Amino acid sequence: MASLRLEHISKMFGRTTVLDDISLHAADGEFVVLLGPSGCGKSTLLRIIAGLEQQTSGTVRIGEEIVDALPPRERDIAMVFQQYALYPHLTVRENLAFGLKMRKEPPAVIEARLAEVAKLLEIEDLLDRKPKELSGGQRQRVAMGRAIVRKPKLFLFDEPLSNLDARLRASMRVELKKLHRRLQATIVYVTHDQVEAMTLGDTIVILDQGRIQQIGAPEQIYQEPSNPFVASFIGSPPMNLIEGQIRCVEEGFEFRAGNFVLGLPLRSGEASRLDGKPAILGIRPEDIALSAPPTPSVERPATIDLIENLGADCLVYLIVDGQRLIARASSVPPQQAGETCTVFMSFSKFHVFIDGRRIA
Amino acid sequence: MTRTRGEHVLLWGGILLAVGGSLFPFLWLVSTSLKSPIYVEAIPPTWWPDGSLVFYRNVLFEHRLFDYMINSAIVAGSTTGLALLVATPAAYALARLRLPGTAWILRGLLCVAMFPQIVIAGPVWRMLERLGGLNTHWGLVLPYVALTLPLAVWILATFFNDLPRELEEAASIDGCTTGQTLMYVMLPLAVPGLFTAAILTFIYAWNEFFFALLILTDPAKHTLPVGIALFQGEFTMPWGEIAAASVLATLPLIVVVLLFQRGIIGGLSAGAIKG
Amino acid sequence: MHMQSLTRAPRTQADRHTGRLMILPMLVVVSVFSLYPAVDSFLLSLHRWFLGLPSLGRPFVGLDNYREFLQDPIAHQALLVTAGFVLASTALELLLGLGIALVIHEHFVGRGGVRAAILVPWAIPTVVASQMWRFLANDQYGAINLVLFGDDIGAYVPWLADPWSAFGIIVLADVWKTSSFAALLILAGLQLIPDDLYDAARVDGATAWQRFWHLTLPLLKPALLTALLFRTIDAFRVFDLVFVMTQGGPGDATQVIQFYGYKTLFTEGRVGYGTTISVTVFVVILMLSFLYVRMVGSKLLERRAT
Secondary structure, three states, X not given: OOOEEEEEEEEEEOOEEEXXXXXXXXXXXXXEEEEOOXXXXXXXXXXXXXXXXXXXXXXXEEOOEEOOOOOHHHOOEEEEOOOOOOOOOOOHHHHHHHHHHHOOOOHHHHHHHHHHHHHHHOOHHHOOOOHHHOOHHHHHHHHHHHHHXXXXXXXXXXXXXXXXXXXXXXXXXXXXXXXXHHHOOOEEEEEOOHHHHHHHOOEEEEEEOOEEEEEEOHHHHHHOOOOHHHHHHOXXXXXXXXXXXXXXXXXXXXXXXXXXXXXXXXXXXXHHHHOOOXXXXXXXXXXXXXXXXXXXEEEEEEEEEEEEEOOOOEEEEEEEOOEEEEEEEOOOOOOOOOOEEEEEEEHHHOEEEEOOEEOO | OOOOHHHHHHHHHHHHHHHXXXXXXXXXXXXXXXXXXXXXXXXXXXXXXXXXXXXXXXXXXXXXXXXXXHHHHHHHHHXXXXXXXXXXXXXXXXXXXXXXXXXXXXXXXXXXXXXXXXXXXXXXXXXXXXHOXXXXXXHHHHHHHHHHHHHHHHHHHHHHHHOOHHHHHHHHHOOOOHHHHHHHHHHHHOHHHHHHHHHXXXXXHHHOOHXXXXXXXXXXXXXXXXXXXOOOOOOOOOHHHHHHHHHHHHHHHHHHHHHHHHHHHHHHHHHHOOX | OHHHHHOOOOOOHHHHHHXXXXXXXXXXXXXXXXXXXXXXXXXXXXXXXXXXXXXXXXXXXXXXXXXXXXXXXXXXXXXXXXXXXXXXXXXXXXXXXXXXXXXXXXXXXXXXXXXXXXXXXXHOOHHHHHHHHHHHOOOOOOHHHHHHHOXXXXXXXXXXXXXXXXXXXXXXXXXXXXXXXXXXXXXXXXXOOOHHHXXXXXXXXXXHHHHHHHHHHHHHHHHHHHHHHHHHHHHHOOOHHHHHHOOOOOOOOOOOHHHHHHHHHHHXXXXXXXXXXXXXXXXXXXXXXXXXXXXXXXXXXXXXXX
């Protein structure tokens, strides 16, 4: 295993900038997830690491070695593809052995590694089948097996679970997590699924429009999104974001968006700089309650627009002082749609963004 | 899919017409080839043959049809082998390696496939004359390879292009060079495409007439089409013999078509080139 | 996601080198046996050269041969016959081809067998087809007379002896031989039309005829055009049929331009002039080919941004 370091990677396709000055580091054994909407450049970044695509500028280091000039076969990496890319004309056994054979490993070594990996992934019974005789989940395992058997310096995963149905995806996610713990492998994992990112990653890198939006541990990304994009991208339903203005008032600061006015927990030292600035206020749905929470909160009358019962909890679509907000409630509220209620917004859970940056 | 009564009539009428129209002329030829000589020249002709094999015996043992078949098999076989040998790596490179000028080469090949043979034939004839290639099998095989390459390259390139790119990427990550990727991953997967290209190339070379007429003038070297075209009797047209020879020349192709109809249809529409 | 397929990593120098080596043999063969001869023919057409009169040498005569071509009534007649043949056969082949394509595009029991049967004319060597039609059109033993007139042998027609009917038989033979190929090109176009559209049209209450006229035909236009161009080019090159069936006769009624060129060049040994005729055909075909190549929509030619 080895670490990975990307330094100032940029990629242009013609005049379009697909990746813009990406720098990041994955420590030996770290599970890094590249997360972003489709078209954000995450897959391109993964392919640059693999050597399937050449960056326009910047450097890729695997271990301490600069690999920019090396073709994929010399980078000692393994990749699990979205469509698995199992060789259809080879049996599972041959698929697993292919990379080792190409690297001219002795047959005894190949045999031993094969047995080990087949046992690890519980695919011993499938070894003599062809890929088309396997179910989606089995193909997925074989694809991972083909990567593991090589013992590469670095694993690359390109949306490996996106072709599985929801139930299988959940169970593979758990297995992947266990596998990582067991192999202590350095993994770069591309996905657009935030649940995968949150559950699997030691570190999440959020990309949008070719730029890194935030790098951090899952909790950190969720609790302290560094800009409105991350705030809206992580969390389902997304964070309520309200565009308005910061105002300096006697008691401190307040946030105004039309009739919607809230006091803000900002330090007063910044008063002169912030007064009158356009700002975005973010509140996660779970931080808006329909009954009084134990923490200090702001109370507002609200109209219920719609209630969606999800079973475990429910989403309440509200209008508060002219602003549309979504709240997540643990139980269905007694009121009907169209009726009014009182909402409580946790004072300490407000997110405030100015000039696209988080200030609180 | 449900059809109304009228649609059923239309469909089966169409099928009957198409199949009948396609097969009737050839069946007439088959029938003629199985008649005794006196029935071939009966006026009016008879519909059904009496099952005589005399014409087949004649063409095989008294004429040189057997030689023609051997010649045709050698020429068509060598053409197919050589054309695939040259076309396969080229098609792979054109479909996948993104070399500059690829699209132009592919378009150019389509144009070359359209060249009228007569404009090529004269200079090729003189070239072969200088090289001593006239009346030799290789002298015909070389131009045939050139004439069939556009079709073969297009079929194979279309096929390679449809294979998933991820497989090649997986192979390159697994440690393959470009050559090894072609050898161990792409070629085994391209077998159906190779097969289609081989069949169409073979049919082309088996059927070609113009070059064969010019290059193989020695009757011992004639291929089937030339032999059949120049078939002469002493006093009258030997229709029975021509029919028998035609059936023998066509039978292998009909077997191939029956067996590989699907691949042929797919291959022919690749780049829409005719074999 | 789409961008990735647009531009993949430029391969290493070694890989590019391998790629060029892979294409090279193909380019060499095509250049030596197709491109060079075509250029050579063009140069030859600027010379006077009689095979039978070596003492005259091969003087350069500029465009003299082309002037002769413009004033040669036999060549004009041959062009006229060729044009007539192209027009008649292409039109019939497209119509029949469309019909066949519509039939074999449907799902029915035994479709594979029907498709194979329709491929039979395509697979038969042109020479065999020519001999076959020559025999079918025979004045005494031919099946055409038998089908039309039965036992009434007094009514039997010598089809190939009359200029018009000989021309007709040659067109018929070509239509029989190549309609199935036109059908395959059109079938490829039919297969691109999603079934959903037909379902939608059915739901909207369109009859079979309306579906054909308002849906199939407009969507099939590119495929029909491709087939039209392809068949036109191919019909222009007709040679085998004429050589075997009529040798250009009776009179010059079926002497197409390719056959005239062949006779001049190889039978009479007028190399310069014969080549001029072939180059003229070549230029016409080349122009049609350029149109054709622009029409061909292949995935192979897309995705090549860099």
